[in-house]
Amino acid sequence: MSGPGRRPPGGPVCVLVGAPGSGKTTVGQTLAELLGVEFRDTDLDIERLAGKPIPDIFIDEGEAHFRTLERAAVAAALASCAGVLALGGGAVLAEENRAALVGHPVVHLSVELADAVKRVGLGAGRPLLAINPRATLKHLMEQRRPLYAEVATATAVTDGRTPEEIAAEIAALLKR
Numbered sequence: 652m653s654g655p656g657r658r659p660p661g662g663p664v665c666v667l668v669g670a671p672g673s674g675k676t677t678v679g680q681t682l683a684e685l686l687g688v689e690f691r692d693t694d695l696d697i698e699r700l701a702g703k704p705i706p707d708i709f710i711d712e713g714e715a716h717f718r719t720l721e722r723a724a725v726a727a728a729l730a731s732c733a734g735v736l737a738l739g740g741g742a743v744l745a746e747e748n749r750a751a752l753v754g755h756p757v758v759h760l761s762v763e764l765a766d767a768v769k770r771v772g773l774g775a776g777r778p779l780l781a782i783n784p785r786a787t788l789k790h791l792m793e794q795r796r797p798l799y800a801e802v803a804t805a806t807a808v809t810d811g812r813t814p815e816e817i818a819a820e821i822a823a824l825l826k827r
């Protein structure tokens with residue numbers, strides 16, 4: 652893993668991006684504990700503001716509305732989080748979000764299809780994976796791989812590794 656990049660004053664110490672099941676929420680929580688900083692997750696921010704779970708937002712208002720909420724959540728979190736920030740798996744799809752990430756230390760949690768499929772199972776709580784999770788995840792990962800690479804200043808491989816090992820690697824890197 653190469654260096655994570657410079658952190659703008661007041662911004663997150665680390666932003667995590669990656670495919671569904673890459674471990675952004677799990678590794679992010681562990682990393683925040685290790686560093687003694689706040690953990691923030693734009694998916695949770697969106698659910699709190701909307702007052703309902705993400706699958707219900709997809710059902711009631713549709714994906715386009717969710718992406719609008721997500722762009723606002725990413726901008727707000729980048730402006731106010733000084734800890735570890737996990738983004739939703741599809742946040743990098745928006746050019747606006749990719750532009751907002753420039754200058755931040757962004758770590759891509761990489762995962763191959765086999766481990767990702769095992770981790771998300773039948774996609775419970777993940778509306779995009781509700782039907783045919785393996786094929787959908789394969790397509791999403793192929794489509795998004797260049798976008799994660801575009802925004803990332805460092806990559807941490809997660810396949811076959813525990814969240815604790817991954818968080819420790821990122822923490823060491825951030826101290827450099």
Ligand SMILES: Nc1ncnc2c1ncn2[C@@H]1O[C@H](COP(=O)(O)OP(=O)(O)OP(=O)(O)O)[C@@H](O)[C@H]1O
Pocket residue numbers: 669670671672673674675676677678694739740770771777809812813814817
């Ligand atoms: N390195 C790992 N090894 C094994 N299991 C893991 C690892 N990282 C995460 N998991 C498990 O995989 C599942 C998905 O992890 P998590 O919810 O953190 O992914 P995510 O990247 O936040 O996904 P999403 O994009 O849907 O929010 C959880 O059950 C978690 O316990």
Ligand SMILES: O=C(O)C1=C[C@@H](O)[C@@H](O)[C@H](O)C1
Pocket residue numbers: 670671694705738739740741742776777778779
């Ligand atoms: O991969 C995606 O597009 C998504 C991932 C989750 O984190 C949530 O943001 C939502 O379920 C959409």
Ligand SMILES: [Mg+2]
Pocket residue numbers: 675676677692694737
């Ligand atoms: Mg998550």
